Amino acid sequence: MARLGRPPLTERRKAATRLEIAREAVRLFADRGVAATTADDIAAAAGISQRTLWRYTSSKELCVSPLLTYALDFATALMRSWPRDRSLVEVVAGTPPSLPDAAVDADAKALRDLVLLTRTEPGLRAVWLQVHHDAELVFAEIIAERTGHGPGDLEPRVQATVLNGALRIAVEQWAWSTDAQRTSLSRTLHRALGIARSGLSV
Numbered sequence: 213m214a215r216l217g218r219p220p221l222t223e224r225r226k227a228a229t230r231l232e233i234a235r236e237a238v239r240l241f242a243d244r245g246v247a248a249t250t251a252d253d254i255a256a257a258a259g260i261s262q263r264t265l266w267r268y269t270s271s272k273e274l275c276v277s278p279l280l281t282y283a284l285d286f287a288t289a290l291m292r293s294w295p296r297d298r299s300l301v302e303v304v305a306g307t308p309p310s311l312p313d314a315a316v317d318a319d320a321k322a323l324r325d326l327v328l329l330t331r332t333e334p335g336l337r338a339v340w341l342q343v344h345h346d347a348e349l350v351f352a353e354i355i356a357e358r359t360g361h362g363p364g365d366l367e368p369r370v371q372a373t374v375l376n377g378a379l380r381i382a383v384e385q386w387a388w389s390t391d392a393q394r395t396s397l398s399r400t401l402h403r404a405l406g407i408a409r410s411g412l413s414v
Contacts, residue, residue, distance in 0.1 A: 230268055230278045233258045235319065237275040238326045246273065246333045273335040279323050280340055284347040284379060291354045300358065320397060327387035340380075348376040378408035 236257035240249040251272050255265040269275045294300060330337040349363070351372035356363040363369075382404035386397045 226268075227278070229258075229260070231319070233260070233265065233268060234276050234278045235322050237272065238279060238322045238329070241276075241329055241333070241336070242325045246329075246335055271335075273339050276326055276336065277339060277343060279319060279326050280343045281347075282319075282323070284343065287375070287379060288347065288350055288354070291351070296358065300355070323383075323397075324387045327383055331388070344376055344380045347379075348372050351375050374408050375405075378404040 233254065237249070237254045240253055240257060244253075249272065251262050251265055254272060254275055255262045258265070265275075269277075291300060294302075326336065327340070330340045349372075352368045353363040355361075355368040355371050356365065359368065361368050379401065382401045383397065385404070386394060386400040
């Protein structure tokens with residue numbers, strides 16, 4: 213069973229590098245636009261060579277992925293480690309609303325800027341949707357394993373789509389809201405998952 217423990221030091225360093233690349237890429241994209249930002253620009257801003265950059269990503273748009281996967285990685289790890297004798301409903305609607313913020317507080321502005329950019333930058337929108345598509349497949353596998361279905365069966369696929377959609381829309385709602393309308397990301401996620409609860413009865 214997967215655990216929520218800390219990854220090895222090497223993996224943490226790689227993750228930190230990926231996150232720093234993502235931060236710099238978003239900053240440049242927000243300032244200049246995607247088309248006007250080169251891989252050289254991103255590498256220089258992150259303090260690495262372009263050759264090193266390509267070890268971490270295959271395109272400049274994909275540089276931003278680590279900022280888009282916080283909530284999804286959190287949900288996936290929690291679902292995988294959740295006791296079999298407790299319903300996943302408790303994960304999606306019973307988790308204290310403050311938990312996801314531990315991962316996103318430091319990069320809230322960068323995440324918001326990035327999700328805002330997905331409205332006008334097709335390449336970033338494609339990355340955003342791909343991240344959620346990939347997560348949906350993982351959610352379906354986890355649900356299927358717990359319920360005895362195959363991951364391609366209708367039930368886990370629909371339930372995974374409900375969960376995935378709630379997470380995606382919550383982040384978009386949070387990012388696209390005006391300052392006066394915006395609440396914390398964790399509260400928005402918690403509210404969206406509560407709304408989705410009726411569609412997740414596993």
